[in-house]
Amino acid sequence: MSEIAIQAPTKEMTVTDDVMINMIGVHKWYGEFHVLKDINLTVHKGERIVICGPSGSGKSTMIRCINRLEEHQQGQIIVEGTELTGDLKHVEQIRKEVGMVFQHFNLFPHLSILDNLTLAPIWVRKMPKKEAEEVAMNLLERVKIPEQAKKYPGQLSGGQQQRVAIARSLCMNPKVMLFDEPTSALDPEMIKEVLDVMVELAEEGMTMMCVTHEMGFAKTVANRVIFMDEGQIIEENEPNEFFNNPQNDRTKLFLSQILSH
Amino acid sequence: MSDQKPTHKLGEHPDWAPPSITIGAVGWVRANMLSSPLNIFLTLLCGYLIYLSVPPVVQWAFLDADWFGTNRDDCSREGACWIYIGFWFKQIMYGRYPDTEVWRINFAYALLVVAAIPLFVPSFRWKGWLSVFLLIGYPIIAFYLFVGGSFGMEHVETPLWGGLFLTLVISVLGIVASLPIGIVLALGRRSDMPVVKAICIGFIEFWRGIPLITVLFMSSVMFPLFLPEGMHFDKLIRALIGVMLFSAAYMAEVVRGGLQAIPKGQTEAAEALGLSYWKTMNLVIMPQALKLVIPGIVNTFIGLFKDTTLVLIIGLFDLLGMIQLVGTNPDWLGFHIEGYVFAAFVFWCFCFSMSRYSQHLEKKLHTGH
Ligand SMILES: Nc1ncnc2c1ncn2[C@@H]1O[C@H](COP(=O)(O)OP(=O)(O)OP(=O)(O)O)[C@@H](O)[C@H]1O
Ligand SMILES: [Mg+2]
Numbered sequence: 151m152s153e154i155a156i157q158a159p160t161k162e163m164t165v166t167d168d169v170m171i172n173m174i175g176v177h178k179w180y181g182e183f184h185v186l187k188d189i190n191l192t193v194h195k196g197e198r199i200v201i202c203g204p205s206g207s208g209k210s211t212m213i214r215c216i217n218r219l220e221e222h223q224q225g226q227i228i229v230e231g232t233e234l235t236g237d238l239k240h241v242e243q244i245r246k247e248v249g250m251v252f253q254h255f256n257l258f259p260h261l262s263i264l265d266n267l268t269l270a271p272i273w274v275r276k277m278p279k280k281e282a283e284e285v286a287m288n289l290l291e292r293v294k295i296p297e298q299a300k301k302y303p304g305q306l307s308g309g310q311q312q313r314v315a316i317a318r319s320l321c322m323n324p325k326v327m328l329f330d331e332p333t334s335a336l337d338p339e340m341i342k343e344v345l346d347v348m349v350e351l352a353e354e355g356m357t358m359m360c361v362t363h364e365m366g367f368a369k370t371v372a373n374r375v376i377f378m379d380e381g382q383i384i385e386e387n388e389p390n391e392f393f394n395n396p397q398n399d400r401t402k403l404f405l406s407q408i409l410s411h
Numbered sequence: 412m413s414d415q416k417p418t419h420k421l422g423e424h425p426d427w428a429p430p431s432i433t434i435g436a437v438g439w440v441r442a443n444m445l446s447s448p449l450n451i452f453l454t455l456l457c458g459y460l461i462y463l464s465v466p467p468v469v470q471w472a473f474l475d476a477d478w479f480g481t482n483r484d485d486c487s488r489e490g491a492c493w494i495y496i497g498f499w500f501k502q503i504m505y506g507r508y509p510d511t512e513v514w515r516i517n518f519a520y521a522l523l524v525v526a527a528i529p530l531f532v533p534s535f536r537w538k539g540w541l542s543v544f545l546l547i548g549y550p551i552i553a554f555y556l557f558v559g560g561s562f563g564m565e566h567v568e569t570p571l572w573g574g575l576f577l578t579l580v581i582s583v584l585g586i587v588a589s590l591p592i593g594i595v596l597a598l599g600r601r602s603d604m605p606v607v608k609a610i611c612i613g614f615i616e617f618w619r620g621i622p623l624i625t626v627l628f629m630s631s632v633m634f635p636l637f638l639p640e641g642m643h644f645d646k647l648i649r650a651l652i653g654v655m656l657f658s659a660a661y662m663a664e665v666v667r668g669g670l671q672a673i674p675k676g677q678t679e680a681a682e683a684l685g686l687s688y689w690k691t692m693n694l695v696i697m698p699q700a701l702k703l704v705i706p707g708i709v710n711t712f713i714g715l716f717k718d719t720t721l722v723l724i725i726g727l728f729d730l731l732g733m734i735q736l737v738g739t740n741p742d743w744l745g746f747h748i749e750g751y752v753f754a755a756f757v758f759w760c761f762c763f764s765m766s767r768y769s770q771h772l773e774k775k776l777h778t779g780h
Contacts, residue, residue, distance in 0.1 A: 219679050238687075245685040256680035260698050260778055269694060270684035302778040315680075322684060 154341050156370045161353045165373055168195040169228075170326055170357050171216060176225035178211060185211050186222065187381040193326075198358045200368040200389075203378035204404060209361045212378070213328045216359070217248045230325060246274060249319030253331040255311040257303035263290070263314050264299040267321045275322065282321070289317040293347050309340025313347055320351075327351065329360040363408055369393065377401045472752070483743055495746040496753050499737040503753075506573015506728055512565060515556040516576050523549065546587070569647040573728040575757065580647075581654055581729065582716045588655040589715065590708070593662025598692060600667055611663070618660035623718050626653040631725040650722050658715045665707040669700030702776045709769035713762045730754060 171193040178186040185208045193199060201209050214220040215227060218234050218241050227234045229244045258266050267286035271277040277285070290296040293313035295306075303311055312332055319327060329348070333341040345367050352358060352371045362368070368375050368389055375392040377385040377400075385398045396402045419425060432438060444454040475490025486492035496503070505513050526545055529535040557580070560566035572580065599611030618626070630649040638644060673696055681691040701708070723732035734750040737743065 217683055219683060242685055242687060245683060248683075250680075250683040252676060252680065254676055256674075256676035258677065258680070258695055258699075260702065260776075270686060273690050273694060274685040304778060318684070 154338065154345060154364060154366050156342075156366045157346055157349055158370060159349060159353050163196065163198065163352055163355065163371075163373070165197050166195040169193070170195045170197070170230060171359075172226070172228040173212075173216075174226040174228075176212075176215065176222045176227060178208075178215065178220065178222045178224075185381050186215070189225070189383060191376070191383065193357065193359065195325075195357055196355050197374060198352050198372045199360065199374045199376060200372040201359065201361045201376045201378060202363055202368070202404070202408075203384075207378045208381040209378050210330050211381075213250075213330060213359055213361060216326075216328060217245050217250055219250075246322060247325045248328060249322060249324035249326070250328045251312070251315050251319055251330070251332045253335050255303070255308070255315045255335075257311055257315055257318070259303050261302075262299070263295075263301055263303065263306070266303065266314060267318050270318070271321050286317070286321055289320050290314075292320075292350070293317045294343075307340060308336045309343045312336065312340075312344045316344070316347055316351070326357045326359070329358065329362065331361050331363075333362065333364060365393070365408065377404065379404070483746075491749050491752070492746060493749065495743060495749050498743070499734075502574060502737055503730065503733050504574045505576050506733055507571040508567060508573070508576065509565070509571070512559065512567055515559070515564065519553045519556050522552070550584075550587075569645055572647065574733040575730045577647075577722075577727060578716075578719050578729040578731075581651060581719045581722060584651055585654040585658050585715050585719070586712050589658035589662045589711070592655065592659035593666050594697065596659060596663035597666035597670060600663065601670060615660045615663050618657050619664070623654070623657055623721055624724060626657050627721060627725050629653070646725065647727060650725060650727060654715070654719065654722075658711060661711050661714075662708065665704050665711055666700065668707065669702075669704035670696065672703055673699050702773075705769050705773050705776075709765055713765055716761060716765070717758060730757060 169192055171191070173189050173191045176186055176189040177184070189212060201213070203209050211220055215222045215234075216229065222234075230247055232240050232243055234240060234244060257263075258269070261269065264283060264286055267289065268277075268279065268282040271282040271285060272279060287296060287299065290299055293316060295310055295313055298306060298310060298314070303314070306314065316327075316332075332348070333344050336344065341364070345364060348358070348360070348367070349371055360367070360372075372389050374386055375389050376383055377392070377396075377398070379400050385392070385396065385401045387397075392401075393405065396405055432441065445451050471490045473490075475487075477486050477490070477492045477494055480486065480494040482498070483492075483495070485494050501510070501513070505516060508516065523545075526541065526549065529541055530538060530545075535541075555561060556564070557572070558567065558569075596611050596615055599607045600615065602608050602611070627650055630653040631646055634649055635644065677695055677699065678691055681695040686694065719729055720731040722729055723735070728736055731754050734754050738747050738750050
């Protein structure tokens with residue numbers, strides 16, 4: 151995979167001691183198939199974590215457990231002090247605070263860009279429409295496409311759609327953002343515009359977990375890189391060590407494969 | 412071509428009109444009717460068939476037809492006698508509804524039209540409230556108007572209802588009720604809860620598995636057997652409930668088809684934003700799914716509208732039933748054809764309007780994806 155040049159962060163990004171997400175001994179099965187095996191991970195406020203690993207290693211499944219798009223069957227997941235259980239109240243509470251961006255954008259095609267952004271603030275946060283639209287316009291400004299507000303998702307390029315998707319999540323003012331391969335459905339020239347938005351978000355102190363194979367992004371923005379294989383966290387380290395001095399053989403193999411492309 | 416000198420500089424080619432042979436009426440005829448030998452043959456064949464069939468129909472229905480008169484002696488019998496329809500018009504429209512009370516039906520029609528017009532005005536701002544009125548307020552008003560017995564209006568029993576009026580009552584109620592019930596059934600059938608799912612599947616498969624005629628017979632013959640002695644339950648209401656549940660089962664499967672076509676990512680994105688199940692369905696999934704299946708929904712509506720003619724077999728006289736009834740009048744024997752043609756015409760007008768409206772709706776809701 152080629153590396154996309156990333157604008158270097160201009161601000162110091164700080165990590166605090168507050169625990170944002172805590173996964174303790176998490177297991178998950180799809181039928182007989184053991185996808186997640188004893189996942190233990192603590193994410194602090196302000197951390198930018200990049201998760202990589204071969205296809206099918208359970209990266210998506212792991213981050214989707216954090217807002218319960220997937221249900222884990224053993225262990226504990228605690229987000230901002232609230233534990234994810236069968237209790238729908240807890241689930242909805244956590245989903246309000248956790249934003250997610252998908253590989254295929256998943257914008258709502260029947261709503262205009264502006265309505266895509268204001269839907270959740272109005273119906274979940276009970277924000278007045280006027281105010282929600284102001285917030286939305288500010289965010290579209292931030293992802294640099296305010297002129298598209300009245301269009302429909304089908305009329306936008308992939309890069310623009312993904313930036314709208316990021317803005318849509320930000321409208322809920324989340325405390326954590328989860329990204330599941332946000333750039334892998336995009337052409338190279340669009341990847342950069344999306345990554346730039348993500349870098350800015352990191353600079354503003356957003357806690358982020360990002361499944362991506364954009365190693366340039368991992369090197370410049372992440373404070374920790376996690377390598378997963380066969381449903382386990384095999385290795386985690388700060389990016390410099392991770393890329394220059396990988397410990398595990400599987401990590402070495404994986405890195406040699408993606409860097410040689 | 413090569414001897415034609417370029418009249419423009421390189422890179423500044425002006426816009427030319429397309430060759431006349433590919434556009435306009437000529438282009439259309441060439442492309443659609445004369446594009447191949449087979450096509451030419453079919454065009455000629457169709458032309459011949461039209462020549463054979465259309466002129467006699469026009470002759471019968473318009474040129475030789477009798478339009479003015481008051482009784483059957485005014486009919487020349489050379490073509491259609493539309494005097495027959497005019498003579499029985501009141502019965503065909505309202506059944507045996509009392510003459511002096513027919514204004515109540517007309518008033519309800521007028522109210523419906525007046526109330527519905529603003530829905531088609533794009534700048535009208537209270538569409539939501541108006542829809543609520545049309546769905547809840549209007550039926551209540553219409554009920555009191557039709558049934559009477561209060562506000563100084565004479566009570567009109569449902570056996571007196573008939574004609575187009577009865578057709579509209581049954582089909583509009585069936586249509587309006589079947590969509591929401593169908594939506595709930597479709598959602599239930601896709602539910603994760605096994606009991607809800609089983610109930611919905613059972614319901615849908617039961618009603619889809621039996622013919623509407625059977626449903627109507629059961630509602631009029633069998634159902635009263637299960638009622639306690641002396642309890643009376645209006646025949647029309649029983650038929651209405653039967654028609655509603657029957658068409659709701661069909662509607663459920665149409666809606667489910669639409670739900671199936673919406674990618675899972677839509678639900679996930681909505682849920683990730685914190686929307687509850689019902690909000691996700693109402694705001695994100697249903698608007699998309701229903702838009703996709705507008706043709707199927709309207710198809711079911713049209714089917715239901717025409718199926719209402721079956722109520723004849725349980726002794727309710729809808730438009731078609733009324734036409735058949737007046738056709739047996741000894742003074743007016745021999746005008747069946749006019750009656751059926753008129754019935755077909757009325758049904759066609761309603762069904763075609765529904766079809767056109769659905770096409771309009773599809774265009775309007777298209778957002779380019
Ligand atoms: N709904 C499901 N039912 C059964 N198996 C599933 C389901 N979803 C995922 N899996 C399996 O679980 C494993 C992990 O899937 P996951 O999507 O988490 O992988 P991933 O690391 O995100 O891979 P990729 O890089 O291809 O996105 C895969 O082997 C996949 O086939
Ligand atoms: Mg994945």
